[in-house]
Amino acid sequence: xxxxxxxxxxxxxxxxxxxxxxxxxxxxSAGLRITQPRxxxxxxxxxRGQPASIETIHEDxxxxxxxxxxxxxxxxxxxxxxxxxxxxxxxxxxxxSLSLDAAPRYHIVSKATDSVQELDxxxxxxxxxxxxxIEDRLRARGYTGVSHIAExxxxxxxxxxxxxxxxxVR
Numbered sequence: 001x002x003x004x005x006x007x008x009x010x011x012x013x014x015x016x017x018x019x020x021x022x023x024x025x026x027x028x029s030a031g032l033r034i035t036q037p038r039x040x041x042x043x044x045x046x047x048r049g050q051p052a053s054i055e056t057i058h059e060d061x062x063x064x065x066x067x068x069x070x071x072x073x074x075x076x077x078x079x080x081x082x083x084x085x086x087x088x089x090x091x092x093x094x095x096x097s098l099s100l101d102a103a104p105r106y107h108i109v110s111k112a113t114d115s116v117q118e119l120d121x122x123x124x125x126x127x128x129x130x131x132x133x134i135e136d137r138l139r140a141r142g143y144t145g146v147s148h149i150a151e152x153x154x155x156x157x158x159x160x161x162x163x164x165x166x167x168x169v170r
Contacts, residue, residue, distance in 0.1 A: 019046045022100045023083045030081040037066040041074050042083075042098075051087055051095035051107065051116055087151055103128060108152040119152075 017025075023042045024034055032038075044060040045052075052060070058071045065071075075096055078084040085099035087107070095116070097105065106119045106127055119127070127150065135146045 019098060019100055023078075023098070026081060026083050026100070032077060032081070037070050038074050038078075040065055041071060041078075045084070045096070045098045050118070051097040053093050053095055057096065087149060106150055106152070108154055111153055111155045113156075 020039065020042045027034055027038065040061055041057065044057055048060060054071050054075055058065065058068050075084060079086055083098065083100060084096045085104065086094050086096050106124050107116050108119060109116050131148055131150060138146050
């Protein structure tokens with residue numbers, strides 16, 4: 001079996017089907033073949049559950065994986081059809097994460113440790129509403145293909161920095 005939905009997965013509940021099945025359906029609807037390397041990469045993204053660089057994804061694949069060029073090509077194809085989202089963090093690294101539902105995910109990056117944490121649901125909902133209103137205004141002015149990137153960076157409270165953990169963002 002390639003993947004299963006786990007309750008602790010950030011994508012659990014994003015759709016009633018397991019994330020790899022949802023992604024596979026999107027690949028088919030986009031006219032892309034379902035290959036073993038693509039399935040393996042998708043399973044690695046589900047397992048990781050947070051944004052990762054292409055090199056990290058390649059490392060996660062281990063011996064069962066594919067070469068680095070294949071990972072780059074697959075991630076490019078996945079991004080083009082909207083099953084992954086690329087974000088850039090303050091060190092310039094492009095990180096990829098699954099994006100199977102319509103709601104974009106937003107993160108805070110620790111400047112002290114470069115660790116990434118997803119914003120809590122309430123904060124993300126407020127941010128989506130504000131950014132959606134701005135996108136709607138831009139479309140009303142005639143813009144097409146409107147999109148955005150929003151990431152947050154901060155130094156966590158001292159206690160959290162010392163423990164290496166990031167506090168929940170509220």
